[in-house]
Amino acid sequence: MSSLHGDRLVLSHGGTTVVHGASLTMTAGRVTALVGPNGSGKSTLLRALARLHRVDGGEVTLGGRDGSPDRPVSLLSARRFAREVTLFAQSRPTPEGLTVGEVVAFGRHPHRRGFAGPTAEDREAIERAMRVTGVRDMADRAAGRLSGGEMQRVWLAACLSQDTGVVLLDEPTNHLDLRYQVETLDLIRDLVEDHGVAVGVVLHDLDHAARVADRVLLLSSGRAHADGPPSEVLTTDNLSAVYGIRIEVTADPATGRLRMDPVGRHPAHR
Numbered sequence: 001m002s003s004l005h006g007d008r009l010v011l012s013h014g015g016t017t018v019v020h021g022a023s024l025t026m027t028a029g030r031v032t033a034l035v036g037p038n039g040s041g042k043s044t045l046l047r048a049l050a051r052l053h054r055v056d057g058g059e060v061t062l063g064g065r066d067g068s069p070d071r072p073v074s075l076l077s078a079r080r081f082a083r084e085v086t087l088f089a090q091s092r093p094t095p096e097g098l099t100v101g102e103v104v105a106f107g108r109h110p111h112r113r114g115f116a117g118p119t120a121e122d123r124e125a126i127e128r129a130m131r132v133t134g135v136r137d138m139a140d141r142a143a144g145r146l147s148g149g150e151m152q153r154v155w156l157a158a159c160l161s162q163d164t165g166v167v168l169l170d171e172p173t174n175h176l177d178l179r180y181q182v183e184t185l186d187l188i189r190d191l192v193e194d195h196g197v198a199v200g201v202v203l204h205d206l207d208h209a210a211r212v213a214d215r216v217l218l219l220s221s222g223r224a225h226a227d228g229p230p231s232e233v234l235t236t237d238n239l240s241a242v243y244g245i246r247i248e249v250t251a252d253p254a255t256g257r258l259r260m261d262p263v264g265r266h267p268a269h270r
């Protein structure tokens with residue numbers, strides 16, 4: 001199964017270093033969540049793993065689904081890399097003149113050969129991706145007329161139809177209502193538990209990270225502040241230090257799930 005590794009990565013924006021020697025591994029059958037305040041380097045780090053941001057120091061390597069040894073991703077062709085790794089990015093264009101089904105079919109591009117039409121495998125992957133993201137009934141609708149939340153799910157379906165061993169997600173629950181936030185988190189767990197996919201996900205919502213992640217990397221000013229299981233990383237001391245506000249962490253007595261409660265100047269209204 002696929003795995004993706006970033007070793008001591010140094011990343012810059014406009015000549016300013018924004019990530020300082022961070023390391024992380026996306027492992028088959030596990031979710032790694034990247035959390036931290038705005039500007040901490042989460043999305044930049046994820047984009048570097050996806051070969052969309054230049055690496056100034058360190059190395060990104062990929063272990064393939066076929067059991068091949070780790071290879072520097074810089075040596076792989078764009079098509080070969082896209083068959084192994086897909087990225088759900090924050091910024092995506094609004095497609096005009098295309099149906100939902102046509103947008104989802106874009107995910108199969110790395111698997112196409114020349115001008116050949118879709119294969120049975122392509123059609124099966126597209127159908128499966130639309131079904132699990134809840135957009136199957138929209139297949140013939142104009143994508144340009146969808147709401148932001150609907151379009152979010154369509155782009156997620158396009159990523160899943162790519163059918164890779166590594167899936168990178170940059171804030172996938174943004175713009176979604178509560179139902180689809182929960183369904184997206186459930187879908188992430190399905191990918192790792194049922195299909196053995198390696199998932200890396202940037203999340204702002206710490207409760208979401210606690211709910212979905214096997215491992216959490218907590219970033220602060222481009223450096224790893226803590227890295228490990230959610231119970232060891234998402235602590236009152238760690239979060240309060242990184243976010244600059246008191247954050248009380250408790251475990252739900254019924255489920256054992258961690259809950260984060262930022263403490264402001266005003267008490268909660270009852």
